[in-house]
Amino acid sequence: MSRDFLDERRRALEEAFFARHNDELIRRLHAADRDRPEKEKLAEASGLHDEALLDRLVALGIGSGTLAALSIVPLVVVAWADGVMGEKERAAILSAAADAGLGHDGPGAQLLSRWLGSAPPPGLLAAWAAYVHALDPEARAALHPRVMSRARQVAEAAGGLLGLLRGTSEAEAGALAKLEAAFA
Known part of the structure; x- marks a missing residue:
């Protein structure tokens, strides 16, 4: 037997061993993470320490897995300000979600899908x-x-x-003003 063959076989066995070992570690990590309260995971992911704010976010469906969706909240609020979300608004939000790293699946995408389908809860803004x-x-x-x-x-x-003129509706202008006030 050649030395190269033995080296290749040794490497393959090592890789198989470590792949199984890594899979087991990942499984244990996920199991341990499932047992942690969502508020604790959100605090770690976001760096927030305000207990009341963390409670409000979790109650609204924002958790560690949906944190990226939080960056889309202002856009959703503006889109629904006049009571209806148009296709162009939806497309602009989906583009922003992609830019924010919000994938097409997972909890963040599911939450965004819910917000695109119906107006978000009043406390979200x-x-x-x-x-x-x-x-x-x-x-x-x-x-x-x-x-x-x-x-x-x-x-x-x-x-x-009615989408015929360039500009924003009064309701959307009001939503923009509320967003601006959040930064004051």
């Missing part, structure tokens, strides 16, 4: 605003222009009156 206030000033300042730019894109996506 208040919880998002509390989240923004909990950020340190530098993070808030960095987030502000991105959020407002995307929110304006969503507001302008459908156009003004």
